[in-house]
Amino acid sequence: MWSIGELAGKAGVTVKTVRFYSDRGLLPEAGRSAGGHRRYGPEALDRLRLIRSLRALGLPVPDVSRVLGAHDRKDAMEDALEDAVAGQLRELGSQLAALRWREAALRLVRDSPAGERADRLRLIGAVPAPPSTAALARFWRRWLPPRLPARVVSAVVDQAVPHLPAEPTAEQVLAFARLHALVSRPCPGVSRDGEWQPAAHRSGGGHRPAVLYEGLGEAYDLASSALRAGRSPYDGEALDCFVAAYARSRGVRDTPDFRRELGGQLAADPRIDVYWQLAAELSGPSRPTPGAAHDWLCAALDAQVARSAA
Incomplete structure (x- = not known):
């Protein structure tokens, strides 16, 4: 003993x-x-x-x-x-991810021009540590039309919210900080809910947003393959799927007149280009955003309508 x-x-x-x-x-x-x-x-x-x-x-x-x-x-x-x-491995992985983001943020501040350093510090200071995309997911749940089925909301949020890189660059940290700031503040110049959203989000008009967003997800996936391959907008399966999603959601036929009308409506719809630009900076060129896919499809539709008119 x-x-x-x-x-x-x-x-x-x-x-x-x-x-x-x-x-x-x-x-x-x-x-x-x-x-x-x-x-x-x-x-x-x-x-x-x-x-x-x-x-x-x-x-x-x-x-x-x-x-x-x-x-x-x-x-x-x-x-x-x-x-x-x-x-313990999960906890350590989270800690390492937070350290990598902190390191990239420090490099960003160190290398910032003196005149921009204070603004960038404020942006970085507003981001939670470790960084989280929860604010982006909340933004999309507010932005989407009301009463969408939960599975459709989840699918859209999964597509629209970019994944955070495991080893970010200083530029990606800045893009995320700006993206976080964008979704955390009220939309400027909007006096009523819905004014900054596409027409398909609004009640009335026979729109069925759930049908629309299910079809758009498939169209964006098809267009993303073309974007990764570096192809210019063209007629084909992706465009047909894109137009069909709008036609089915409104209960109408896909005709040349409908395509011409749809092109005009999409051109007049409010846009959130800044969101997609920052999301692209965060994700990189290998993962086209739904915003990039939407632009590609709109360009393909506009080109098709222009050829038909000629």
């Missing part, structure tokens, strides 16, 4: 460390001396070494306690250890 000092000496730790783990039930005592002093058996040394190994991996005391609680059952201990390590 060892005293607390002897156990600490054999393990290479302080008496305070042994007492800490003992008081939390991680290191049970084998007994007490006649004077009431703690006594430990040889098995305590192995347990203390296991505790130190787990703590060296960054596992918090509650996770260590769960692993040790399953110590006498090998399968249970393996499961508890696997869960604890997986949780």
Whole structure:
């Protein structure tokens, strides 16, 4: 039987460390001396070494306690250890992502022209740490027409909200800060809800927005393939799918007259080009945004209508 000092000496730790783990039930005592002093058996040394190994991996005391609680059952201990390590890896990944964003933000401030540094600091300071796209998702849920099915809203938000790069550049940090600021402030010059939205969002007119957005998602995917290939706007499956989404949502036929009318309506609709420009800067050229796909399809429609008129 060892005293607390002897156990600490054999393990290479302080008496305070042994007492800490003992008081939390991680290191049970084998007994007490006649004077009431703690006594430990040889098995305590192995347990203390296991505790130190787990703590060296960054596992918090509650996770260590769960692993040790399953110590006498090998399968249970393996499961508890696997869960604890997986949780620590997730937390560490989040911390590393936050550090990479902080590093890129520091480079941005360091390399900013003196006249722009204060404004950029304000933009960066308004972004949550670690950065989150929650504000962008809220923006789209407000922007979309009311009473859309949840699955349609989720699909649109997934397409419209850019993914944050794991290793951002200073330029991407600035683009995200500007994007975050854009979606966090009221739309300027708008006195009523809906004034800044496309006509298809508004009630009346026989529009069925759920049908429209389901079809647009498919059309944007098709156009994105052409954009990645560097192809100029052209007639084809993507354009037909795009026009068909509008026609079905209004319960009308896809005719040359409808295409001409649709082209004029889309040209007059309010736009959020700044959002898509910043989203493109954040995502990079390999991931065309729905805004870029929409522009490509509108250009293809305009060219087709112009040829028909000629």
